Amino acid sequence: MPSLSRVEATARGALITVESYQVDLDLTGDAERFRSTVTIRFRATPGAETFAEVKPHRLLGVRLNDRDLDPALLDDNRLPLTGLAASNTLTVSAEMAYSNTGEGVHRFVDPADGETYLYAMSFLDDVQRIFAAFDQPDLKAPVTLAVTAPPEWTVAANGQLADRPAPGRWEFAPTAPLATYFVTLIAGPWHVRKDEHDGIPLALYCRKSLAAHLDADAEEIFTVTKKCLDRFHQLFAERYPFGKYDQAFVPEFNAGAMENPGLVTLRDDYVFRSAVTDTQRELRATTIAHEMAHMWFGDLVTMRWWDDLWLNESFAEYLGTRVTAEATRFTQAWTTFAMRRKAWGYAADQRPSTHPVAPEEVADAAQALLNFDGISYVKGASVLRQLVAWVGDEPFLAGLNAHFAKHRFGNATLADLLESLSAASGRELADWAERWLRRPQVNTLRMETAVDADGRWAEAAVVQTAPEAYPVLRPHRIGVARHAPDAPAHLFEVDLDPAADRGRTVLAELIGQPAIGLLLPNAGDLTFAKIRLDPASADAVPMVLPGLADPLARALLWGEALDAATDGERPVTSLVSLIAAALPAETEVIIAEDVLSLSRNLVDRYLDPLSRDAALLRIAGACATLLAGAPAGGSLQLAAARGLIEATTDTRLLAGWLAGEDVPEGLAVDADLRWALLHRLVVLGAAGEPEIAAEAAADRSATGAERAASCRAALPDAEAKRAAWEIVTSNTDLSNRLVEATAEGFWQPEQAELTAGYVERYFADMPAAARLRTPWTADRVATLAFPRYAVAQPTRELAAALLARDDLTPGLRRRVVDLDDDLRRALIARTAVAAAGA
Ligand SMILES: [Zn+2]
Secondary structure (H helix, E strand, O other), rough: OOEEHHHHHHHHHEEEEEEEEEEEOOOOOOEEEEEEEEEEEEOOOOOOOEEEEEEEEEEEEEOOOOOOOOOOOOOOOOEOOOOOOOOEEEEEEEEEEEEOOEEEEEEEEOOOOEEEEEEEEOOOOOHHHOOEEEOOOOOOEOOOEEOOOOOEEEEEEEOOEEEEOOOOEEOOOOOEEOOOHHHOEEEHHHHEEEEEEOOOOEEEEHHHHHHHHHHHHHHHHHHHHHHHHHHHHOOOOOOOOOOOOOEEOOOOOOOOOOOOOOEEEHHHHHEEEOOOOOHHHHHHHHHHHHHHHHHOOOOEEEOHHHHHHHHHHHHHHHHHHHHHHHHHOOOOOOHHHHHHHHHHHHHHHOOOOOOOOOOHHHHOOHHHHOOOHHHHHHHHHHHHHHHHHHOOHHHHHHHHHHHHHHHHEEEEOOHHHHHHHHHOOOOOHHHHHHHHHOOOOEEEEEEEEEEEEEEEEEEEEEEOOOOOOOOOOOOEEEEEEEEEEOOOOOEEEEEEOOOOOEEEEEEEOOOOOOOOOOEEEEEEOOOOEEEEEOOOOHHHHHHHHHOOOOOOHHHHHHHHHHHHHHOOOOOOHHHHHHHHHHHHHHHOOOHHHHHHHHHHHHHHHHHHHHHHHHHHHHHHHHHHHHHHHHOOOOOOHHHHHHHHHHHOOHHHHHHHHHHOOOOOOOOOOOOHHHHHHHHHHHHOOOOOOHHHHHHHHHHHHHHHHHHHHHHHHOOOOOOHHHHHHHHHOOOOOOHHHHHHHHHHOOOHHHHHHHHHHHHHHHHHHHHHHHHHHHHHHHHHHHHHOOOOOOHHHHHHHHHHHHHHHHOOOOHHHHHHHHHHHHHHHHHHHHHHHHHHOO
């Protein structure tokens, strides 16, 4: 399928204006296909030629004005349209295929009760799998949808329901102008909860088999939704512009959620069926706020082309986090941002595939999908936070409001936004934008100190550096904090001048002061930069960290320790020592969770098997201590238990918990925890297919099926590995989720010998496997199935040979380039640690 290019979109955008879409879908057919008819009214330069896009199973009819066109004219996904009049009507009817990959109209049969559910996902250019369209973000038009469905079903869409003239017939009112990638609907025997707030009708949808779990949390979800709406209405002059606000929790969704105006779709893993930590509840709240932010940023004002994708995602990430922290009970959302989200952003920005937050030009829609990464979301959001620190909050919001007023229901570019922000703040932002938005890669802010004979700081400075390949320093407004045991934190702000001699900014405030405690750069986390402590401060971390009251400061210190270990500047074993010393005192759930998961990645990839065993033993010990001290039934207890399950090799303890023996008081061994226990037992060779089959029989949910698939792939057994690899590389009958779960279970550090032969198989099989799948699933599979634990030069040589081929999909190429770079860094770190130990 040719992907629409920027040049083509610009040309078509100049030629036509779309006035309306009238869409009629018939969902009463078989399990394979549905019927789609669309009538598009559009104006054009008379005599001009252009094309519409559609990806049908079978094209049934095309009528342009008073002419029937031959369906055979369809060239791949493009329908040529010639001899246009000033005012045109195009009608296209087709048989369309359902998907099992979360794209177009996804069809799902719930294993719990056999019920069928459908939902539509148009992003990024998949509206073409639902109806024919001019599929580019700046050809916005009202959409009027009608659906014929089985009579017992419920249907919802972007627009308000206008009429139900007959059983199974659903007719919706015209929407406000929508970009084509926002069109959605859900259809099936959905469970519904309704509410209302400030004149805005609210609804929640989920599968019937999840109804009890949604009902248990409906109040929390509605409360978050209402508080976020109120906060956005305080921040923005324009009220929520799309009438009703529905949120549908849908099965096997690829992303966290999608910001369809009037009907947000969210992955139904957010309907919790087992005990979860408060971090998971916070993530659900942040996702709700993120999608709501899109209603203004993305939906009301849409990017002109995909190169301004960051305008959507960076703003939604920034405002989603901010509004969650300001308006909901999850007041520590910025700590989660610092700990979890920024780790994703820093990793993406240091990879070979790094790109500017705002790339000058994204050639086509397929290329745009590759930019959905930690840069477009997290770095962009972090840069916006830095912008707010730089120009002030009031001018920032005034600029945004001017931007909305000017471009409402239209499209805009980065230049348009900068113009509004410059006007509101009175600041010239061109140089700032050039350094922050147009240049890739991350700066490092390193503290340098020297102490005089009286124990006072003779020198204290922040030194800003940049990687050799991207030598750009930036203006940073940062906080610097001094943390000493038994003393209140001392915090001050300082501006780092990109033109400063050797990137060095002296902290005059500290010179001559008693050199006590630990100095933390980027305190408050206002900027996007790697940080490094001065040696004395680094030495003080194990002592200071456990007593530090501010969770954000602790998150930054943990982040520094993790990053230094990732870069091989400090051995992973010293990170493990820090975990042993400080984790048992941790009270913030997100910090405990992410220290465990991020360090585990290093332990599994940077350490040889013997050192790894020793490290896991120490981590399991720290988890056990944390568990023993955690309040019964709370999030910290659950986080500690999960950490212990993942790290321990004590199969008697694991099997005991699974049998309900010696379970810590308050810890619920529910469906999800049972699967975690079983998964670990399977990896350790202490449970097999009979146990998996028994667990799956007891848990017939969709989640149960995914967990079972992951467990089966993790079995330390040659036949199980063969079957799993077959699924990963060639099965398209299973849904996106089941394939991904299989890929997720395949590689285990404990099974290096058993899976050694599959290292080579990855590089041999993946090019064809990637072509077999649609981009999103192909990308997930390429990532999860990569032999990430085979940290060795021969793996890199296989990667190099693969990358020398010219027949790779762009998605696979990008993924292998990055994952190979992870191997490179791991190898360097291993060498450095070996040298330090020798
Ligand atoms: Zn988003």
